[in-house]
Amino acid sequence: MAGKIHRWLADDHRRLDGLLDRALADPEHIDTAAYGQFRAGLLKHIGMEEKVLLPAAQKQRGGAPLPVASRLRLDHGALVALLVPPPNARVAAAIRAILKLHNPIEEDPGGLYDQCGDIIGADADDVLTRLQEFPEVKVLPHVDSAFVMEAARRAVARAGYDLEL
Secondary structure (H helix, E strand, C coil): CHHHHHHHHHHHHHHHHHHHHHHCCECCECCHHHHHHHHHHHHHHHHHHHHHHHHHHHHHCCCCCCCCHHHHHHHHHHHHHHCCCCCCHHHHHHHHHHHHHHHHHHHCCCCHHHHHHHHHHHHHHHHHHHHHCCCCCCCCCCCCCHHHHHHHHHHHHHCCCCCCC
16 A cells, blocks of 8 residues: 555656756756746645655654654755745755756655655545545646845855756
């Protein structure tokens, strides 16, 4: 049962990677439709992890969060902050750089998905159903301002990344 959660979330990572690849296939022109699907999908994926998966594991641990949860939350905060401004080459490169390091923390053997599968155990079917039924996330328009870019820079730095925005 636990493997089902891992497979389902890892498959979603691959779907999101494909959308981002499609959005950025032409370096001179970002495919805004594909990027919009990626953006909405990533926000939903983060929501599933933050509102379903991590709390389910924490509940099974008697209220103690997984040790890796704080690291993931910093990455999630940085990614969400990068989704606020309109996409450009630097923002896209930062998103890719974070995901390249972030996804293995979740997917690799012994990573978040395996840990959660082991901890959740008998509740795996219920958690998987909740993940599959997670609602779409309301996506607001991009905000193009110096304040938003500075907030994104701070979120990225807080997460421990030294990326040029």
